[in-house]
Amino acid sequence: MKPAFVLALALFALSLPASAAAAPEVSSSVQAPAADSNPDPIFLGPKPYCWIVEGTTCSPLGSTTPCTDACSNPLSCTCRSYIYYNETIFYWDCMEAC
Numbered sequence: 001m002k003p004a005f006v007l008a009l010a011l012f013a014l015s016l017p018a019s020a021a022a023a024p025e026v027s028s029s030v031q032a033p034a035a036d037s038n039p040d041p042i043f044l045g046p047k048p049y050c051w052i053v054e055g056t057t058c059s060p061l062g063s064t065t066p067c068t069d070a071c072s073n074p075l076s077c078t079c080r081s082y083i084y085y086n087e088t089i090f091y092w093d094c095m096e097a098c
Helices: 003-016
Strands: 066-067 074-084 087-094
Touching: none
Parallel strands: none
Antiparallel strands: 066 074, 074 087
């Protein structure tokens, strides 16, 4: 990933108000399916394009999310971090696309 792009994303994230960064609340009545009934999530359902996900904020560190490249290949992005002026920035780092 290009350092200028990462720097621009970090500066943009810092300029957002705190309310924009808050995650929506999830109802506690919704239950996730059993782990053994769900195959690898990287190959399920429609996935966003990797270039849309790349560099956006994520959480927690090490988590993954599925994405698709322009050739419709199923790929994934991993939540990584770096330190910028004593602040840890979390971002999606996606697999290389076609």
